[in-house]
Amino acid sequence: MFAYIVRRMLYAIPILIGVNLLTFTLFFVVNSPDDMAVSQLGEKYVTPEAIATWKKKNGYDKPLFVNAGAEGSEVLTDTIFFSKSLKLFAFDFGRSESGRDITTDVATRMWPSLAVALPNFAIGIWVNICVALMVVMFHATRLDRWAVFVFVSLMSISYLFYIIGGQFLVAKTWKLVPISGFNIEAQPWKFLILPVLVGVVAGIGSGARWYRTLFLEEANQDYVRTARAKGASEISILFKHILPNALIPILTGVVVLIPSLFMGSLLIESFFGIPGLGSYMLDAIKSQDFAIVRSMVFIGSILYIIGLILTDISYTWADPRVRLN
């Protein structure tokens, strides 16, 4: 297993290089370093000298990928791409175009993201499983058909409507919780209720429907019939046999997301004013802050790859049949 993990990590390196190459290409087709300088320096009194200074200060005064003027290996190494990516691999994200230290920002913004994403994720799964189990218990009745219809309806509503509706009703009309924000000093949990509620409700449709399918798939397995033949009751079959088995596909679908929870949710965070990484990313896109985008893409890719590895490991944990090799 150790060898397996090491191998997966080695495999991650070319992927991360590829990711970097892609982000660089995309971003610099859009933006020249001059553009970045202009948008960071503001709109008034931007002189070419100021631009040149900014570029030098931020390390954008080199060629992008190939430095034709350099000697030997510096043709490739004395470039923006090489110098900026190398640091990423050392987890040195440097400073954003506006001069903030990205590592500090990421480290501080990670927690609010997690504070929303983790309960959202955990409660979401729990609720979805409960709902799905209940529906499965009544499966092949009219109730089941209606439940599926409701699930499909729920998942046909755009996420934006859940957020807008939730804010409008719960916070604005009923005044039960603050409408937005996140304040560690002022009972932070009360800011989380609404985003988590919205996230969970919005996820019920697709989540519960998916779990229902998984449960039903398991319910048709032979071992369930064996359990029935043993005289086990419906509920005990559901919890003792179907659930542990269905957890395997659930886990694999879900574990890959766990590391990415650090990245937060773009929409929830920006609507609810939560200072997490999701809104950080959105702001970076909007202000075209390449250093942040690049770092976030890098972090996102790493987390995704970790997610994949975790998925494999969780397989071995949930399913005794699987062994890594």
Place this chain on the structure above:
Amino acid sequence: MKPILLWSDALIFLLVIALCLFFYRLRRDPQTRERWGEVFSSRLGMVTFTVILVYVGVALLDSLHFRRALEAPEGLETEEIFYDNKVTSVLDVMLLGMGDRFERTYSAPFALKSFEKKNMKDEQGNAIRDFPPLEHAGRHLEDPAERWPDVAARSLTALLWGVLAAAVIIGLQWLALRRSTNPWYASWGVQAVVICLFVWMVNISRYYHILGTDLGGTDVMYQSLKGVRTGVLLGTLSTLIMLPIAVTLGVMAGYFKGWVDDVVQYLYTTLSSIPGILLIAASVLLFQVYIDLNPDFFSIGMEKADARFIALCFILGVTSWSTLCRLIRAETLKISQLGYVQAAHAFGVSHSRILGRHVLPNVVHIILITFVLDFSALVLAEAVLSYIGVGIDPSMGSWGNMINGARSELSREPTVWWTLTGAFFFMFALVLAANLFSDLVRDAFDPRTSMRRSEA
């Protein structure tokens, strides 16, 4: 009049033709027929399919574009005809100018007066500030109190016409299909409702704004209808664009294995490890720059918006091919172990022929399932992307742009709720129908679910 064929028009009609051909060819394949039969033998299948067809129909009508010719200027003799720079579609014509009846600014559904006060002069010439009456709503009424009776009376007449039209259309179908065992009546029910609604809408909208007007005074109903084309096209074209990449790479990886497989796996792992939204945002910005740098490519604004739209479809396609590719790779791996591919090897059948005759036709169901599943997801994604600012060109009507614009309206006092409502219902109906339909298609085509049924 000068017909205009936008790129997206061309693509959508190409897609429709391709789909028709595809289904025509598939008629021979009994298994596919049986499965489709299964989809259409349920009432739900009929209903949802009809709803989707209605949307597609609206989208197609809205994709027949032309530019109106300008009248020759007085006192000038020229051979050349000049055209309006605004692009009109057949749908616009069918709506009898619904999109041309502008108000000053917001007005509520069926309102007679504007939603916002304006400085005016009364008859005595005194400056007053009040809600001005609307220009295109209730002008025929003498007394505002007559409004609701008038609406009711007009609705009734319109409905009668609607029923008549529906009777004709459904009657014709009945003659052709009465021997069919499929529950066509369900479809007819939907058709009747849709036809009645349409006739009613077109009729009433000449006298009132059914869903009110927005900030710029445009009819919200009209905007919602214009959003149909965007939604439907985005949902279909994105998948269409990604199909060749995903299928080619997936099939090759699964069939040839070895280094081909390694390369393809590397490609899609890399791509899918980038947070999707960042990739899309960066790509959309990229294309925006391209448009900005080459303004001469597009003679009219619509073409520019269209180019951006196609680009968005393309980007959504390119960034989402990895899922389908993975599925197809897995399926191809499975198929290439199956007896008939082995047998084909034993018969010395060439790779290309095995791919073409044995592998491809047997992954079509995955493509199909992906196509219908992705459709609704893409329609929903559009709204989110527009919110982030990397969606549809703002000059092109879309539900996402409507929602995006309506965000601040909700915070008004009193609330402007109708734009959001319009976008919500039009979007919800389409996505719901597509989701339900895709469920049926998946049930019918997914070997796993069909296996389950046969066991039972």
Place this chain on the structure above:
Amino acid sequence: MRNNHPVQLLALVAIAIGALLSACGEPPWNNPHPPAPDELMIYQSVMTPAPPKHLDPAISYASDESLYLMQIYEPPMGYHFLKRPYELLPLGVEDFPQLTYLDEAGNEVEEGDDNVAFTRYTLTVREDEHYQPHPAFALDGEGEPLYLFDSPEAGAAFRQIPDFPQTGHRRVLANDYVYAIKRLADPLNGSPMLGFMAQYIVGMKEFSERVAGVEREGWLNLDDFTMKGLKVLDERTYTITIMGRYPQFVYWLAMHFFSPIAPEVDRFYHNPGFDQRNLTLDWWPVGSGPYMMVQNNPNSAIVLERNPNYREDFFPTEGEPGDLEKGLLADAGKPIPFVDRAVYRLEKEVLPLWTKFLQGFYDRSGEVHGNTNGVFDQAFVVGPDGVEMSEDLADHNITMSPDVKPGIYYYGFNMRDPVVGGYTEDKRKLRQALQIAFNTEEYLNIFYKGNGITAHNLIPPGIPGHLDGEAGVNPYTHDWVDGEAVRKPIEYARQLLAEAGYPSGRDARTGEPLKIFIDVQSQAIGNTSMNWMDRVFSELGVQVEFRPADWNRTREKLLTGNTQIYSHGWLADYPDPENFLFLLYGPESPLLCKCDGANNSNYGSEEYDDLFRQMRVLPPGEERAALVARMVELFRQDAVWLFVYYPKDIYLNNSWVYNTKRHGISKATLKYLRLDTEERARKQVAWNQPITWPLWATAAGVVGLIMPGVVAYRRRQNATARKAAERTRN
């Protein structure tokens, strides 16, 4: 647990709701602010839509940043809070600067002398000007700075300024002002002022070049270098020498660029490793103003607190006419500041911001964006009598402090464009026709909720050269009827267009419709306003094409003159007509100066340029006013811009906010603000009574959903094979 699953779920829901209700305690439950001691006067405001990027007074050049900077720093000069037109006051210095005129050789000459080559400004620092407490001033036993570290590790324990246990403070010295100007010249700081000020301040360019060449590690003491134009005469006196005559220079002294910076602060922030933790002057400003920064978290809030060392300062005793009636002079003569702490929370979205304001959790809306940036103003309508609210909100007694911003937003023609540019009579008529067709009044009403004024002049109100009433009307587009300016009828525009060679909007020779291209910034314009413009011009038969692009692309086009009609805006740096008239000064054209010039219309009129050169060096007075009037006339006659308006900024205040008057140029107004916190607490409770029935309804709904399932399950458990068969049969 497996047998009572639904019951368990129910219990959990009930417990959750119960916990929620009990934990929330006293309403308002939705209070987003942490509890605070009652005796403190805390001002709750917002930073929006983004946190400031720079707080270094040498670097920052954005109005949302000066909102904080101007409370913390005190530049030599400032503006009177209430008086209009804007009036300069000495702030950090005792009096207005003493001007001395010098010739080439450095001899004093008379003001009117033709040989004036330099002007020397002499300033005297106030005696009671004092810095805020800050660790940079903390000294050890030997009087050496306490917090100087040799390595990043040594100072690693300190992550924020409040982490430093020791602080110190000292008087502001004349050298601090000089040091600040030297910082502007240090190219490493990248100050936006460097290029501009180097044209004026003697020796700045040389200084900059010299410093650029110095090898440095860590802090570079700028005191070791001299700038020719700067001199410290004694502890409290310093001089600045500028080239030639530049009467507007005194206005620059009112900007934060010229506020004092203590060298030890600069040195402190250059401690090794500090910048990795955002311990920089760009992040933690240190000034002598009424407030100091105690928290800077760009992710949630910026908190300012009263500077305990702030000098003596009082509320002004006079204002402009009407201020007394509005109660703005109720606190006249009282010591300021009133507010103890100001909290600026990050709010990005409209709905939450507006909702919290209406719920009474924010005291004032419009601190930065002025409620008029096209997003926030969607929330309410401003009529002639103030905010028009629904009846539900009428008892909120929201008050409004509007102010016409000393700025202009405009769509300009590119005068070099072959279609709309040029100075011939028919081109002028073409542009005038388009100007008339564009109904600015209507545009402002619809898209800016009336928060703007149609401009007849490129100089906004409050600045000399702007005229109100009949005298200020642009006769080419408006008529003066019954005491108000009325836009000329569209028929007249059609006629002008026909005379320009486009009858009915069609080229008289070819019949081709006239098509105009407008470059817009994609983020700044919505579809609705584009449609609106489309409709407006179609009344003339003119076709419009929009070319949306992002700011970088638009800027590129402007630099290359590759536009036809472009959108732009200008906010005054100082209240002088020169600051607006230079927007049309020929040499400022980007095509001519090969720089980021301001004359994006590429307007080139010899007469105008001549007048501008004369006007620039003239002191205010009759002569100058005449020149300005002529230039404005040229601007109107040549119809250089499609339309112009003066944006309005508005404060919306909850009823407990006092002394709020918007100042168009200066942001240093927090010190005047006063709140009635008791009233606020009362209203917050009254307005935020939670509605709890939805909770019970939801709980009941969940039960209602579960029950049929339980029933169905029971029935199945009790079914025999025969019953099951019968059921299926039926």
Place this chain on the structure above:
Amino acid sequence: MSASVEIRMRVKDLRVELAENGEEILKGVSFELQAGKIFALVGESGSGKSVTSLAAMRLLPEALVITGGAVHVGKQDLFDLSESRMQTVRGRRVAMIFQNAMTALNPVQTVGQQVAETLELHTTLKGKTIRQRVVQLFAEVGIPDPESRFEFYPHQLSGGQQQRVMIAMALACEPDVLIADEPTTALDVTIQEQVLDLIRELTQSRELAVLLITHDMGVVRNTADEVAVMYRGEIIEKAPVDEFFHNPKEAYSRRLIDALPDLTRFQSVAVEQPLLQLDDVKVHFPIRKGVLQRVVDYTRAVDGVSLSIGRGETYALVGESGSGKSTLGRAILNLEEIAGGEISFKGKPIGSLSRRAMLPYRKEIQVIFQNPYSSMNPRMSVGEIIAEGMISLGLGLTAGEREERIGQLLERVQLPREYSQRYPHEFSGGQLQRIAIARALAVEPELIICDEPTSALDVSIRAEVLELLQELQREFGVSYLFITHDLSIVPSLAHHVGVMQLGKLVEQGSAEQILTAPKHPYTQALLNSVPRIDP
């Protein structure tokens, strides 16, 4: 109830319908189970025998519904019980074991837990006692080292042991009735024998009443006391086992009995003219390990096999699953790379030819696969399927000629010509296998590799297909390499037999020699487990 025969379960007039359309699946099935006796219910797939067992337990899937009849256990009619009461009957009084133990066991629970669950459900035993009881049961059903096996997961046990666990689970609460639904079908023959022995033994020792459901007449012959033949939802014949085998009343029963092998008649060995020769053929699959995935070892799937097949003769390659026999077949077809040795066809080496170079030989060597359903592309018509080889191997026929030939071939495999327009899913397994034969014959090969061509077919169909293959051999002189796990079909078919175990050919020789005088112990074991009708 007489003292000598205790009737434990009485099924009376059991009727089951399809819920959807009321189609009758069981049309009144009646039988009785006696203590200490094994009652075998025999029938081919679709005859309704499994439905009968599930209906008796009330475990039918929801698509099926019981419409009539009664199942008495003791005095209680199970159909009158509520579902919750029924749960106390299942596993306690009536227990059941299923066909595929691998899937019938919960993969994520240890086998010990699963057996223990039955005890927890129906007894008041707790913790340790249960564990002891389970270990005891494991020992009783012959699981080695029962103590440690308690913690094993199903996949860690062999197929035979899994089935033993199932039996232990069924017997845990000492039920009166045991229903065994095809308990040995998924097992290799040698294991099958052991499991059946166990069931027989337990029936005796525990006085069980056993309902044994099977399609295999050999199993019935060797195990059952009484037998009933089901055909289309009805029991058409019921008799004590000896009587049944000696004197079946129904023609259908006779056909079933006839399908059993006759180990007395063998194919005569003709003069050999070698067509295909294998010389020390090896097929290896690499085993990778470590960070860099280096190849550390090989799985020797085929480990040095040498054999020779003559023109016009049948060589049967016998072995249990995993013995490498199918891999060998694929290697001959050049679908698998060989790691060593040589394959020569008509004296020419073909073992390591490229894809292109192999092309001429494809015409000569053809293949028939085990699963007829997966070996035909469901999207091609039968005509297209048969034509595929003709086209790709360039037989140079015009379209018309091809069509004619397809028609002939179909007729030759006893199918109507018109079938060429139809699609695979319209056919039964037997028909499909005929089409597969026609497809192989289409290119007129000299050698056909038959990879378990009949193992997916019902017994009566199996005989027909084998018959057809033999006919074709006589007619065209084609040779067969017949890969099978089933020794019973060998005597009537093969000239030569090779027995494979773990990649090695442990014994080969003429069919008669191997079947009558096996030398290798493995061959003997295989042979012993073949059910046969002792005269």
